[in-house]
Amino acid sequence: MEKKVILIKDTGFKSDTTRDIQSLFLKAIRDIGAEESIQIVRAADLGIYNQGVVVKILPDNTVYTHINSDNIDQIVKAVHKGEVLENLLLKDRVEQTRIVLRNCGVIDPENIEEYFSKGGYTSIAKCLFDLTPAKVIKEMKKSGLRGRGGAGFPTWMKWSFAANSFGDEKYVICNADEGDPGAYMDRSVLEGDPHSVIEGMTIAGYAIGAKHGYFYIRAEYPLAIERVENALKQAYERGLLGKNILGSDFSFDLEIRLGAGAFVCGEETALIASIEGKRGTPNPRPPYPTDSGLWKKPSIINNVETLANISAIFQKGGDWFSSIGTEKSKGTKVFAVTGKVKNSGLVEIAMGTSIKDIVYNIGGGVLNEKQLVAVQTGGPSGGVIPKKHLDTPVSYEHLQELGSIMGSGGMIVMDEDDCMVDISKFYLKFCVDESCGKCAPCRIGGYQMLSILNKISEGEGELEDMDKLHRISQAMQKASLCALGQTAPNPVISTLRYFEDEYKQHIIDKKCRAGKCSKLIQYTINPDKCKRCRLCVTNCPVSAITGDREHGYTIDQEKCIRCGRCFEVCKFEAIARV
């Protein structure tokens, strides 16, 4: 079983409350013998203020406030059993709308009865007995649901292509390869509510006429795999999978296949190759998987979050679903809000909620009261949204207009200490590392762009490099075989669009505002503030700081490797970073 972590907010050195609370927690854990599965960590800051003693449970991200010694046994027991204590929960100031996460943290994901108690598996029964496959697709069309895996393709349309494809061997695939390095919502759904995804896949199977489906799950998610395995077993035992589901003449089997650490396998054609047991390299489309997919049979690939919406749609109706959200983006979206934000965690909001509301009202604002500079969405295929556009409502169309994408749900808050050149380097490097190397535009273009960015961040950039970045980007967008290469330049293009000045600063002034690009910064000692404590001298790994107590100390810029250690350890702010 995966370990749970209980974070206790440190109330400061002077007070002993945290320590007392911590020992009470440890005692409560010992009392029920859960030392192996629950860990206590003291956190300096959970970003939640004026709420008394606060604890946060990971990885669920449940937050309890106003805790006193009477609640502790109760909390530990709830964590142990995977339950949530509603009365202690932190109340959000902006309402979240929970459709995808409706059961997460509310029911025991290992117990199918609890899923039943929330109306689980009534949707598949309704589809099998009251609706024809064509009517199922029609209801999906009414709902307006679009894919949550990144591209936002209308789900009903994908299903209807596959339904109309010829042949009686078809496949439904759940894409649980969750590749965005800053997001974890699919994992949370699989861990917290696996049956909802199984039900969604079964409905999809019925709609397109498939008898077989696969979960493609990242091997790095052992708990998600375990929960899905367990849920599949229970569904088979109850006749909700297998031959003649619920006594109907529809039969459907589901199996698990594991990913093995390749981001490109999130791409549909690469994912198919991987399920076939091969290297996960993409293939040109068309043919689209809905015509010729897994083992050359018509197949649909849907994201975990997309599939978790399906059973809710059939419980409450397509009209209900389409009443939530904006004109072209229906329903909700789950985001993993992280970075320089006070309350980081999973957030599910109705489409149309502004980014500002998410960051400030749900996320509690920027950490350490710093200035927000931008918010990134869409991970390595997305872009940045600068502060001036923070009022933008979250929807496929609005985010695209700004040069970003909805993506799979990473939302990263960046502050004044984050350098935009460095950020684009981070994302681009990710794509270069993960490129499968099959086609030249991605393999070579990505590498060239990264070299240029490296040059700029080292102060060797020239103005024409910005032009070059644009040109290579265009070539990659147009000529790469798969969307990895086509979208890899996006973070660079979007930071160039909104933060051109910052690039120019690196190129012309040889300065990095945020102090991230180590070649462009210098550390110096301010003799007026220096108390000659020698702490920096002993901490410098390359002995670049010399001098004596009488005359003071200086940093030898030739020797200095700009690791910043002196800056970190100095207690008197005597080290300046310029």
Next chain:
Amino acid sequence: MEQNTTATGDVSFLVEKWRDKKGSLIMILHEIQNHYGFVPRDISLQLSKLLDVPLARIYEVITFYNYFKLDPPGKYTISVCLGTACYLKGAPEIVDEIKNLLNIEEGQTTEDGLFHLDVVRCLGCCGLAPVMMINGQIYGKVKRSEVVDILSRYKKED
């Protein structure tokens, strides 16, 4: 210490288990790695015979996927998260510090076989960034100056 990359064992039961499933090579490799901690060459050879596919094809798959390892892991696996949130909050410094202290690069194991260093992406506790994990134990809000202490705990235990 010379690392032992050979292994003995019979994997025919695995091949049998997956016999009727199409495209099962990756799943078989997962089971092998779960058992040995890596995919030993001898076992790949055996697999090649049992499945009647060339060894090159098996290696083609193993080397494509980052998850499969050809060398045995260290006693303690240090996984430093380099997901976006951790990156922004200073994880690269943590990686540098570990590299310096242990004198290894990412994906390598120390000579005494004690530590193996991996970088991973998003461990799902971004609120604790930067995060590292040693054999399943999570360390959050890690500061560069704390790394020495954390590692020495494991050295002592050994």
